[in-house]
Amino acid sequence: MPTADRNGLSRRAWLAAATGAAATGLAMTRLDALKAAPLQDPPGQLPDPTKVPGRFVSEVGRRATGEQPRRLVRTLALSSSSRTPIHELQGTITPSDLHFEWHHAGVPEIVAEEHELLVHGMVDRPMVFRMADLRRYPQVSRICFIECSGNGGGAYSRSRMPTTITAQQLDGLLSTSEWTGVMLSTILREVGVKPGASWILAEGRDAAVMARSVPLDKAMDDAMLAYGQNGEAIRPEQGYPVRLLLPGWEGNAMVKWLRRIEVGDRPTMTRDETSRYTDPLKDGTARQFSFVMDAKSVITFPSYPYVLPERGWWEIEGLAWTGRGRITRVEVSTDGGRSWTDAALQQPVLPKSTVRFRHLWNWNGRETVILSRATDETGYVQPTVQQLWDARGERTSYHHNHQRAWRVAADGAVTFGLGDLL
């Protein structure tokens, strides 16, 4: 069996020979995997799988040796993040072990059998639910994305616009799963919400006791208490044994390891809805409770550090999503934004979920900048960074959903290209 090292080496060698690209240590192409495979494993080195029996069945499967996508860890700290390798994934579902993380005091160890959810405040009957109770309520599943509202902040500063940034580094605080659980409205009906209530406070059982206020309207609309993720129990990093799910809203508000819901008539003004997750604007105000994630798209291929080894037919692809319903259109430009073409949207296009778009492109080998822009069902068009600067100022934070761009150089090397358009 070839080691990962040997794979890497021969790919690099092939790439260097084929493209002459300089920084080939990082370079990857879709094509090189195809063409390099026969080179790196000449017959005789690996046993012919048609001549030797394979391995036995196993209790838990594993990835192919040559396919080892990894999250990108920011720093090893209690309050830190890791990002989903969106440039290496296919389709829309994020494998659960690659779902992005953002914790404020690490991942707590919780035994589901001991876990309790307290629901109280402006309710007729304050109640405690164990997981067995929650699992017994009518169940629902839905596919939706979770995105941190800080995602994409790495490409907002005019003076520090990056070029060598991967889609994972820039937008990897985005993941999509099939979530299973009980509608929060079902639980709120059980406890009986009193008239006059308008907010809930959701609180976690981690060492930060993370807490966020959420309008009751959202809680009664499509909020879920999720205990399942992609067919199995929700992962500890995503809030085991139960998290709040607020489809289409910023990830921070979807409190993980949920232990308490307090129904009230005003927000609590926790640190994470005042000091953080608020958006200072150029007029001297700060936007608060900016929950909804607006329409956004990003091309994941070709993107840095991929290299296109030759001109010709390439499929541009990426992800688009909106917290306001469905994506209705994704356009792609291959000439720096001068002209736009509708990309194909992979069906089904689910509300508040990611959709994969594709555009078949015949690259003529000349340097260019490629972009995508998404439109959602409200008629909102993913803005340019200039539009966001005009609306909010250049020193705002969070909700950086502007159009992304990649520069494809004549030698096929791809870098982040937004700076080229400014």
Place this chain on the structure above:
Amino acid sequence: MKRQLPCLAAPRRPRCDAGIIHSLLVALAAGACASEPPPADSERPARTSELSTDAPGLPGHAPERFGFGADASPERVALWDIDIKPDGEGLPPGSGSVADGRRVYEVSCLQCHGPTGTEGPNDRLVSADEWEQWPPGRAVGMYWPYATTLFDYTRRSMPQTTPGTLSDDDVYAVVAYVLHLNGLVPADAVLDAATLAAIEMPARERFVPDNRTGGPVVR
């Protein structure tokens, strides 16, 4: 009761700590699977549970209450009801002075937030600049709209590696000290529930609700 026991849905099997109850449930479930006549509800027109992409609500024949879960006594609620509202609701009895807060700070906070609350390595606790500037301005003094949040957050989340170890008096004291470092209370201030909730933070009026609505306008 019996008809609600799932027969086949293993993942939703009630998990019981008590072995006896568990075996009882298993026995009931087995019985229900083998011999129970279809529940009366099945006489209602069947409701197709299609895999809806919009989160579905409850079926029309769902009861007003299921009765799962247990009532929470006021004592049980009090055990976890720790949040502080911006008007001071939830603030505990007790008090603390800036002077005491300095001692708490030096023992419990300084190593992560620096000798004057500006040096790090972790978040600055003292604003040194215009509020728009990040990060020097966007700290407690120039950015936080409510002083109550400082009590709430310190008590729930700090010190990061030993959260929940400070007494309420210590939290009042260290909050007073951090506010003093930000120039918001004098050196001889003593904070309690009433005086803390009465503090008006400079950034209070700056916070506005989200005005993004979707549609063609970029905000």
